[in-house]
Amino acid sequence: MQIIDPETAQGIRLQKILAHCGLCSRRRAESLILEGRVSVNGVIVKELGTRADPVKEKICLDGKQLHYTSDKNREYTYLAVNKPKGVVTTCSQKNAKVILDLVPVKKRVYPVGRLDKDSEGLVLLTDDGDLHNRLSHPSHDHEKEYLVFAVRPVSDQDLAAMAEGMVIDGKKTRQAKVRRVSENGFKIVLKQGLNRQIRKMVGKTGNQVAMLKRIRMANIRLGSLPAGKWRYLTEQEVEKLRQ
The missing domain is CATH 3.10.290.10 (RNA-binding S4 domain)
Structure with missing residues (x-):
């Protein structure tokens, strides 16, 4: 052979x-x-x-x-987790609480993408390698939606700049959907995931992020899932993710 x-x-x-x-x-x-x-x-x-x-x-x-x-002949596992602030989105890290500590399942599942330690919200976990790659690879353009609150009020000009795209780390971000929810808060939908992208975009405006929560990945919504809890995805949710 x-x-x-x-x-x-x-x-x-x-x-x-x-x-x-x-x-x-x-x-x-x-x-x-x-x-x-x-x-x-x-x-x-x-x-x-x-x-x-x-x-x-x-x-x-x-x-x-x-x-x-x-x-x-294989059954895969698909989970949605509401990651609290302070938890690391990796499978293992010394002296840190990791996302797998929240999920007492026997199968070896892996997080789809990253959500930084200071952020909270939706993280998907699966052992389906093909779907993991589909959701993680930049070429597939899956939407990710975040709820953001800044330390100080966010101007309409700042929101427009983030929607149009900003240069961070020498690279211009892609256009995004941005909608105000309060004087300090807004929702933003991205189709890319540069390192700490939203925090850097807010920083570009002279402001700082006070709270950052991912509330949707593709068709999967965080909904009312409590912080630190998890649930299985439904068959319908998985099927739509595959489309």
Whole structure:
């Protein structure tokens, strides 16, 4: 047996196989491959384009063989969590409370995207690697909606500037939907997720964020889910996410 050539149309990309097995996100899988921790038929692979047959090939992570189950025979887990302020949106971090501490499920689920420690609100968790990638990849343009309150009043000019796009970290943000909810508060809908984007946009206006809460990701709404609590997504919600 041999490794399937990266240029052939056969097989499945290794990072997709790792994500499908619920071991990590596809982005993390790419890092594992580049670190030389993945092998196919006993050969270490560091090419991200490498494809393999997960049924016929022996694929290992850190020497342990992966067990691949086709979509037909696999049940995935999809969760919505209301992350409180102070919780870190990673699977593990020393001396910090992480998002998985809030979810007592046996399956290895992973957060879709990030929500910084000082922010709160909706985080999606899943072990469905394909859907995770669809929601995380910038090319898919899924909307994310936030409720924001600033320290000081926000002017109409400031809201218009954020809606039109601002240069932060040398890059102009994409146009956004912005709607005022109070003198200091507004809702903003983004289709991108630059690092601490909203905080930096508000900072550009000479103001500061007092509270930042994500209230929607694509078709999934936070609703009345209490802080620190979680729920399963409905079949209808998952189906719409896949569209």
